[in-house]
Amino acid sequence: MRRVALIALLTFLLDQASKIAVVWGLNLAERGEIDVVPPYLSFHMAWNRGVNFGLGSSTGDLMRWVLVALALGISAWVWRWIAREGHGPWARASAGLLIGGALGNVVDRLAYGAVADFLNMSCCGIENPYAFNVADIAIFLGAVGLVLFTAESPKPRSGRRKTP
Template sequence: MPMRRVALIAALIFVIDQITKIAVVFGLNLKDRGEIDVIPPLLNFRMAWNQGVNFGLFASGAEIVRWVLVILSLVIVGWVWVWISRGRHSDWMRLSAGVLIGGALGNVVDRVAYGAVADFLNMSCCGFENPYAFNVADIAIFAGAAGLVLFSGEGGQGGAKRRKPRRKTP
């Protein structure tokens, strides 16, 4: 899979993330309504402006934290891009990298534009009430990171085919 496809996958994830945020947060006015039951308790929209990382960790409200998270996200995106483009990695690794990059950039745009990440998806089931909200970018970041780990193959070659060592003949 060429890097152009990785970029297209990242762009697709980014666009899906931004469209869903605009449609739900602003189109359905979730930012003012606070919550909308869609298919309770399985799927609900619950507005949460996340100033920290996952589950609001490190959320202090300080402007410096916002920009540190933006810079950190961009550094990680850049590192993943360079790493995946320089090595011999499987198509699944490249797909995973594109998904992760698209999700990370989606949340970066939120931090720059709104000062926090717009989280709105809430899912509960079977007597367990989930207090947290997330978004499409969060799903993509998790899935992309999991894919990078799962498809990394032996020796960090990312599933690339290896040559068998030649036998020495006397």
């Protein structure tokens, strides 16, 4: 479980460092938008009070605390599941990404009341109206990794046959 803890910690630190550097260091919270490599990458400040793409967002505090509890509950469940089932290194790395990302967004909700999203990528004449952050990327990659690397594999067959 050291791999899970280490990857979760590194993911959490990278997420929080990127938010501090961009949102506060570059003053994106006040500036609202910074073109980095237009039109492909820009920073757009968005305070997300809901889940992905702002779904379930509300101005009330109830949703904030529901989402904090949900993220903590899912993180604890994933930790226990990976520990108990004895999955391989890729599954453990995926669990670390998911847990670290979820905890990064939990800290935002506790500190600011919303998740700080700022990354925006567009391409080829298609303008993406949504912003995301490092934690969102980690959660997505972790979830995909858990699906891919925890699928049941056939149990090894023994050399003996059972007789009826």
